[in-house]
Amino acid sequence: MLFSRALLTTVKEAPADAANASHLLLTRAGFIRRVGAGMYDFLPLGLRVLHKITRIVREEMDRSGALEVLMPALLPAEYYKESGRWDGFGDTLFRLKDRKGSDLHLGPTHEEIVTDIARREIRSYRDMPKNLYQIQTKFRDEPRPRGGLLRTREFLMKDAYSFDTTEQAALASFERMRVAYCRIFDRLGLMYRMVAADSGAMGGSMSAEFQALVESGEDAIVACDTCDYAANVEIATVQSSPSAQDIALEPTQRVHTPGQGTIDEVTAFLGIAPAQMPKSLLYVGEHGEIVMVVVRGDHAVNEVLLARALGVAEVSLATEADVKKATGAAVGFAGPTTFQGRIVVDRAASHVRNGVVGGNETDYHITGVNYGRDFTGDIVDVRLAATGDPCSRCEGGKLASYRGIEAGHIFVLGTHYSTKMGAMFSDERQESHPIWMGCYGIGVSRLVATVIEQHHDDNGMRWPNAIAPYDVYIVTVGKDAPVLEAARKLHDALEERGIEVLWDDRDERPGVKFKDADLIGIPWRVTLGAKALATGNVELKARSEPDPKKVELIPVASAVETLRARIRA
């Protein structure tokens, strides 16, 4: 392919909203163009990468024994109404009406539709295990599309759904997908970690994420430095056993703390450590109930764990007005000792001796407060895990924090959808049972960006061989006929051998071409100039080689074979 024919316009300006390397570089290199908020064109080079990733995903799904299908993206409302997600999905669901006024929506994920296939096509235990997958455009009205391809409103997804007769068989399907996902992410050259995760709107019972480790990633992960525990911080638990405490309990005392409403203010004012100050936060559950949550002053609340502890789907902080109404005091002075309502206490907060809490009276706190004696409440694990926290799974392990981008997510769904929608099978004795389901997602278009978040430097992208838009980038220096002739021969010889090549045939200075070669990030660059060619040589440089001067002279006569060997290495 000639650069001049490739619809390839590199640009110097960064997109105004680019906060990520991949967004910046994919745009500057002409791989993608923004059409609207969270909507992108894939230009030819970007689409080549997307297709290569798609092919790897498809190959590994096929290898796992899954069967490819294709469900509609535009769906009648009836299926989501059947499962309860027509309302449950909230504003993220793109809803519309057709010309007859019927409710339709765009598919954000396809559990209902595939369950409908299952209830029609799967009848007997003999029909399972089955795994149906599709590679399809999905639509979600994200509240904040951002990061270029990292969070879009339209994206390419691989979603797979397994169907089994028993929980044990469902776990075997889950394991097959785990293996397939590892193979996929390995082939893409990703550094990743599988972590325990929240199942969110999927309604599952077991769930793991494949997190690509990236400093700018939006997901926080903790992993133990000793055992193999790793989890999205949303659901990570930490060990909160009491340290041996031989401390005499003091009496409580009401102290005047005028205008000292934050942890920082109170601890500074009273000269104590934040760990000494159980803080009381008021939350509203789904049904409007106000709950006081007590965590240590140096800890944060994990709202996912809190919601689980309260048995609701979501919690939110109470408004200032609600706080005043519930405590009789300004925000900053709530406390458990005299609170009239439900209290939940994080295990670590319950271990604090002679702590300081709000007095439910503006400008007053209480000191010498101890759980059990001065207040009570349900003990739960709701603190947000952080670096240095003790691992909840092993003795002595400490948690370390990472940031990641969710590259894949696998769930055991159980019989939630099959029960709701009547996807039943007959067992050996002709008895009817709901099918055990699992679901497995990979954001395929997001991977284009995720790979670049891990594979780039200051000069541009560095595509792994397996998914590079082209294998070789030819730079011709000058316009001498022998140079152009040699380039054309090399270009054609490479194409004949199935090696994909982009020839920068533009009438530009070598410096401009080298800069664009680095930006576009094709793994191998071959430079043809009159001087080296006179001795029968061309210059070879790997994009992964950081030193721009470190080029290798190779004979033009064997260049095809040399490149072939390097690409396959």
Added chain:
Amino acid sequence: MLFSRALLTTVKEAPADAANASHLLLTRAGFIRRVGAGMYDFLPLGLRVLHKITRIVREEMDRSGALEVLMPALLPAEYYKESGRWDGFGDTLFRLKDRKGSDLHLGPTHEEIVTDIARREIRSYRDMPKNLYQIQTKFRDEPRPRGGLLRTREFLMKDAYSFDTTEQAALASFERMRVAYCRIFDRLGLMYRMVAADSGAMGGSMSAEFQALVESGEDAIVACDTCDYAANVEIATVQSSPSAQDIALEPTQRVHTPGQGTIDEVTAFLGIAPAQMPKSLLYVGEHGEIVMVVVRGDHAVNEVLLARALGVAEVSLATEADVKKATGAAVGFAGPTTFQGRIVVDRAASHVRNGVVGGNETDYHITGVNYGRDFTGDIVDVRLAATGDPCSRCEGGKLASYRGIEAGHIFVLGTHYSTKMGAMFSDERQESHPIWMGCYGIGVSRLVATVIEQHHDDNGMRWPNAIAPYDVYIVTVGKDAPVLEAARKLHDALEERGIEVLWDDRDERPGVKFKDADLIGIPWRVTLGAKALATGNVELKARSEPDPKKVELIPVASAVETLRARIRA
């Protein structure tokens, strides 16, 4: 692939709404399942066919030099507002709002979006010619989705857009696409004809359809039996030269025709031929103007040609009330002699001598009416072409009628979109001009059904080799271990050679398997039974062989090579 693993459920019942062979057979054979009106799941076998068709389309587009891109399916309204199609597309556009209330729509076609790419990426005459294509899911809120995959609300489309500096260059791009389309449809084994067509909502200046010839097709086509003129009947013109007429003009006369309001009634009542009776129809144009259209009683009005003649996008018949108001008479008695308003007269009707027309008075007609003397109006060509009509392009040719399914459509768009949206280029003298565009569509998912409309018999589908879901269908008779062992060996050997094979391993009678083999329509069937195997043979039958008893005994030892040769033939 084993039948038992393939998610393949053949069903005996036809879908309630199946009016087409492809709808019936694709559903019965488990290739597709209905999800909603005009929305279908592709099950594994159907998707295999769709993928093979997609690959052929992609290969031929790439071979033509077009570049593949991928634009969003979900689009902000701004682009269609810029072109005027936000309103112009009518109810067929799926419109929706996002969580912020912004207008969005689903892409029915992508002229605006690709023009936006062009105005950003194409700057100079040196950047052209370019042809950008995508293979993408499209959405149209069809008034009447029908025919299974033939007319759906979501479908896979290949849409390509060419960009050129001049009209001549645009015509060269059009020609390249014509060649590519012929190659595609040839490879798919379609019988088709390229015909002149209306450019409809695309706003183009030159347009041709590739019509797959199918008796049940929804498009009517006429083609000359002498020259190569062929056109969609929507825009087909016929020759209407006056036959030599040496007939004396009679005086007009008002005649009482009580209750005789139709052509049949009046001609029977007066004992004249329908060709002798110019009929007057009242139409309403876009701006509400009532126009009288006079065509011969044995001719029909072509509303596409009429709209063009009137310079409006659409016309519709006037209501009964409008007719009464405009003529002062009941429906059936309108006529041009005393009509107060615009009259257009089809050329053939203007040649009628001493004709009979309505009197604009209930129960009265006028006889002896002649164009020029008794009424006047703009002479236009607006009659619907029909079998036997004289060709408008050659001397002596007669039109024959066909029915077809539109398989592809190619347009020269001109500079309509580039002018509206400012997609300009600089020529050699740095002067700025709008880019010449063309657009080229193939309904990829519709082709799955179109092929079957041409390739089926009473027993099921007959897939051409190039797009069959599998190459070979193995039937094992009985469950004898040597038979199953031989089948497994053959199955594995075929797969190793890259031959796709579906083994019907079900515990069913041979008759059931043969019936399903015919229904599914894989090109080659190999039957393994104990008796033939004892002599080292298996049975081979082509799906295209109509006689069910005409099977061939071939040695199992060379079965792989035999099949390989047949598939490649």
